[in-house]
Amino acid sequence: MKKFKMFFDIEKEEQWLNEQLQKDYRCTNISGLGIYTFEKTDKRYVMRLDYQDYLSKKKFKDYKGIYEDFGWIYINDSWLGGIRYWQKEDDDQNEIFSDRQSKSNYYKRLMGYSSGLGMLLLPFSYMFYKDSGLYLAEGLWSMKGALFWKAFLFETPFALLRSLPALMVVFFGTSFYKAYRKYSMLKEK
Incomplete structure (x- = not known):
């Protein structure tokens, strides 16, 4: 399957x-x-x-x-x-991390992974937004009625694709924060 x-x-x-x-x-x-x-x-x-x-x-x-x-x-x-x-x-030894130190090292590696990918995508996010924004259709915002909606709906999937690097930066930032919280909790105990 x-x-x-x-x-x-x-x-x-x-x-x-x-x-x-x-x-x-x-x-x-x-x-x-x-x-x-x-x-x-x-x-x-x-x-x-x-x-x-x-x-x-x-x-x-x-x-x-x-x-x-x-x-x-x-x-x-x-x-x-x-x-x-x-x-x-399945047996009684089902964890791959035997102690808190190895578990905290795991979260530290995840933090490095998340921050690295987020930093890598950050310049791409800036490049897409600095000059033109998400919607690139010429005169889109000055169109009226049905023509506006057709052009807007046609352009929206492309706008979403252009926003993907920024969304991924937010995702990897969130992932970093989750790993950081778990890492901090293990270090405090």
């Missing part, structure tokens, strides 16, 4: 994948385009996600080895960086 789903929140993605496991569908592959491949299973599994920056091949091999020693199966085979998908049969 294949499902298409896009996530911008790693914790919601993990929750959704575990819901699929509760329905007896084990994940076998995840493409970068949001296509999840599942197979029916009669065993109980649990899935955990981790975010890692770029790891050299040796560090990636060591990283994989540590988790595999504890029974985790690595789903995707990309060593470049990003979200790592881990799955194993």
Whole structure:
């Protein structure tokens, strides 16, 4: 079975994948385009996600080895960086972060990821708005009646596309804030 789903929140993605496991569908592959491949299973599994920056091949091999020693199966085979998908049969040891320090390091990596992408998109947001705004149709605001509405409705999808970088900056800012709050709570305890 294949499902298409896009996530911008790693914790919601993990929750959704575990819901699929509760329905007896084990994940076998995840493409970068949001296509999840599942197979029916009669065993109980649990899935955990981790975010890692770029790891050299040796560090990636060591990283994989540590988790595999504890029974985790690595789903995707990309060593470049990003979200790592881990799955194993359900038992008493279902967490990949063994202590508060490793959990706080995870949130710190997520903060770096969110802020990096947000900063990358910030100049694009500025470029779209600095001269012309969202609606580029010549004379749109001086049109009247049905002609205005036709031109406005035609231009709106393009305006939404032009606003996408700014919306993504807001999204990544929110994502950074959520990770920061969780990171701060772990540091305070």
